[in-house]
Amino acid sequence: MTKPPLTLYLAAPRGFCAGVDRAIKIVELALTKWGAPVYVRHEIVHNKYVVDSLRAQGAVFVEELDECPDDRPVIFSAHGVPKSVPSAAQARNMTYVDATCPLVSKVHIEAERHHEAGLQMVMIGHAGHPETVGTMGQLPDGEVLLVETIEDVAGITPRDPAKLAFITQTTLSVDDTAGIVAALQARFPSIIGPHKEDICYATTNRQAAVKQIAPKIDALLVIGAPNSSNSKRLVEVGRAAGCGYAQLIQRAGDIDWRALDGIRAVGLTAGASAPETLVNEVLDAFAARYDLTTEIVETAVESVEFKVPRVLRIPA
Numbered sequence: 462m463t464k465p466p467l468t469l470y471l472a473a474p475r476g477f478c479a480g481v482d483r484a485i486k487i488v489e490l491a492l493t494k495w496g497a498p499v500y501v502r503h504e505i506v507h508n509k510y511v512v513d514s515l516r517a518q519g520a521v522f523v524e525e526l527d528e529c530p531d532d533r534p535v536i537f538s539a540h541g542v543p544k545s546v547p548s549a550a551q552a553r554n555m556t557y558v559d560a561t562c563p564l565v566s567k568v569h570i571e572a573e574r575h576h577e578a579g580l581q582m583v584m585i586g587h588a589g590h591p592e593t594v595g596t597m598g599q600l601p602d603g604e605v606l607l608v609e610t611i612e613d614v615a616g617i618t619p620r621d622p623a624k625l626a627f628i629t630q631t632t633l634s635v636d637d638t639a640g641i642v643a644a645l646q647a648r649f650p651s652i653i654g655p656h657k658e659d660i661c662y663a664t665t666n667r668q669a670a671v672k673q674i675a676p677k678i679d680a681l682l683v684i685g686a687p688n689s690s691n692s693k694r695l696v697e698v699g700r701a702a703g704c705g706y707a708q709l710i711q712r713a714g715d716i717d718w719r720a721l722d723g724i725r726a727v728g729l730t731a732g733a734s735a736p737e738t739l740v741n742e743v744l745d746a747f748a749a750r751y752d753l754t755t756e757i758v759e760t761a762v763e764s765v766e767f768k769v770p771r772v773l774r775i776p777a
């Protein structure tokens with residue numbers, strides 16, 4: 462039986478960002494340095510494949526510091542933690558390594574700086590997401606007001622509307638955030654914003670690639686986990702750019718082949734926490750069913766790298 466023709470547009474950049482790469486390396490180096498078990502507070506990054514493979518090497522994933530013994534090292538996930546978490550680890554004399562992405566830490570520092578200058582913060586982010594919880598937890602309760610939507614802007618009650626600054630989660634939709642920022646500026650004309658976007662380079666670049674691909678395709682697949690904010694945003698960006706079928710999949714087994722029946726062009730990308738192995742698995746699954754032509758759509762070249770903390774650097 463002859464296979465139907467299909468063009469697959471592969472987004473570039475896609476998959477691992479510098480912060481994810483660093484966080485995974487931190488767990489691996491910690492296992493080499495201290496042996497198993499090494500505890501990790503929260504999924505190091507939001508990907509089951511990554512978490513399962515580190516678990517197989519001896520990492521133990523927990524949600525709270527209370528679940529860790531005093532005498533084993535603990536690593537804080539790439540999403541960041543409230544200030545109370547390292548404080549509690551210090552109080553217990555624990556060895557800990559912070560794998561918070563440096564671009565998330567930068568937002569933490571921004572929040573502190575504005576707080577010290579007497580400003581109350583507005584955070585644009587998703588309630589309950591660990592990055593939002595971690596960033597809000599850099600300041601005392603009540604010092605950070607959360608807005609998730611344009612509608613939320615009308616509902617906040619700042620202490621002094623003339624003394625406000627805003628920060629954002631790093632993985633938001635660039636376009637949706639611009640709308641929320643405009644609403645904040647309209648209601649609070651003197652609000653201070655970041656010098657440069659808090660949305661990170663990896664989020665921005667992956668969304669730009671999807672926008673470029675969207676007009677060419679009948680369907681978009683995004684490899685990523687259901688709890689991965691940046692991956693979910695890629696699905697939304699695809700839909701907003703006119704792609705009628707845009708779906709999040711964890712791996713090849715999740716593809717709904719019946720939904721793809723009759724399509725001639727498909728787009729493929731991967732969230733910042735999804736390993737390239739899973740991209741290759743999906744490409745193989747398409748090649749098995751279709752006479753496949755793959756075209757790479759490259760909208761940026763990334764060269765960002767972050768060093769691991771000194772304690773884990775191998776002496777030269």
Ligand code: 2E6
Nearest residue numbers: 506507539540632689690691734
């Ligand atoms: C840390 C900060 C931002 O859900 P989210 O997109 O935040 O997280 P992951 O783990 O899917 O992506 C990487 C990341 C880590 N992004």
Ligand code: F3S
Nearest residue numbers: 478480562631661733
């Ligand atoms: Fe950092 Fe952005 Fe990745 S905040 S972990 S570089 S998605």
